[in-house]
Amino acid sequence: MALAAAMERSNPADRYTASIARLIPATGDGVPLARQCTSCSLEQHCFPLGTRASDAVVSTRKRLYKGATLFRAGDPFTALYAIRSGSCKTVLLTEDGREQVSAYYIRGEYVGVDGVGATTHNCEAIALEDTEICVLPFAHLEALARDNERVQQTIHRVLASEIARERSIMLMLGTMRAEQRLAAFLLDLSRRYRERGYSSTEFVLRMTREEIGSYLGLKLETVSRLFSHMHREGLVQVQGRVVKLLDLSALKGLVTSSVQ
């Protein structure tokens, strides 16, 4: 059965278990990074490749085990991080102890954009599973951008997409009810997986109910109840973290229904 298959595809060893945070060597060590970049399937999402070695945007790669911290609030901002595989969350922390999951990034997306224009990061980024990352030193990107209009525009595009992303979260938190938020969350994931060549209707959530709740401004019990309710309604099939979207148009309808 499809769900069971998806369950097996997800690494059972990393479910519910936070590994010890540490760095492990990236694959491809020894191969010049510039050459790795030219063969990277993310090319169209990434920065334009120059012709000289000094044009390389990626300085190095990192591998993070599940639960590892990529950076913390207050860490100096030095680079953007492109996710090659895996996923990360970012968490906002306030002085008074409030905290909120502010983003969930998957392959082909940039983590660390919050530090641009500042000297330090103001959130922390944590790997939700074993994750491979390209490091793009920002001072170097800025230098390239002064020479190369396309690089400059890519920086602006990355910043702008972060603004747009946060804007849509604002809109969600400000105008949607609980069930609409969860539907919107699932549809957003669906779209992003589709854009990156994964299944858009069947995927494994890498976050706990509590993390999803934090992202959506809800309590974990509410998230759980909503999943159950959507399941009963036949909109989705949910088995722990394995989700199958059964009725995309009904989900879209839920989001669009202007009950509020």
Place this chain on the structure above:
Amino acid sequence: MALAAAMERSNPADRYTASIARLIPATGDGVPLARQCTSCSLEQHCFPLGTRASDAVVSTRKRLYKGATLFRAGDPFTALYAIRSGSCKTVLLTEDGREQVSAYYIRGEYVGVDGVGATTHNCEAIALEDTEICVLPFAHLEALARDNERVQQTIHRVLASEIARERSIMLMLGTMRAEQRLAAFLLDLSRRYRERGYSSTEFVLRMTREEIGSYLGLKLETVSRLFSHMHREGLVQVQGRVVKLLDLSALKGLVTSSVQ
């Protein structure tokens, strides 16, 4: 009495009355803009001034009557707009008719940052009172930025502050309760007025209860009740749109109280 005085300072003619949207000539017409910039008191908030005429970042000025639209969603993005006087709101609109006030900008702040990296704006900006605006064509800024690192960094700073602003709204919407949100809103305004040399404890709101509610993810009745409640508690003095903050530390305590 102080409240009555503040009431008088606000132009009674523009209270509750939307004027017809149209452009009126900016003051200082005929004076070279570069010279106007050198005498602008916002200098430290704005882009660095170059020495040549071609370095000027401001191409022109605009005056908007209350209710006038600066740009609409879908309008081509061509420029950033710095507010010289007055205030604007931006409104997000979705296909399905949901809408939300997403920002409230005052003197010295930049409107239109949402368009950076895109070809069109995705929100609409509306003057909340008669407002004077400096137009900074973005293509020109980008060109200057390639020559001048300080300009480049100013662009990044402006983008980053927009990201930070949206982030704090996300945090507010995701983790605070109604009363905390309103307190946070008032304290945010207080800080921004103080930074710009206005009174930090006494000001006139330029938004209706409904607009404030939209911004805070609340209904207008809730906002009204909260104002009344805070008034009874002695935290603020509220008379229509004239607000006096009586107990800043109690307001801060409200925001910080981790009831949730």
Place this chain on the structure above:
DNA sequence: CGCGCCGTTGATATTATTCAAGACCAGTGG
């Protein structure tokens, strides 16, 4: 004066949270 918009307040309904109990699952150690 009457109209339209804005704001306040009360009663009621709806929605989401809180508190609490228990199930499930994987890893651990006897």
Place this chain on the structure above:
DNA sequence: CCACTGGTCTTGAATAATATCAACGGCGCG
């Protein structure tokens, strides 16, 4: 192998927070 543990998830009942519906007062404006 099994019992135990800790983290995660689900569900129910009670409660709190917020929205909705409705009425009314105030004010500026034509």
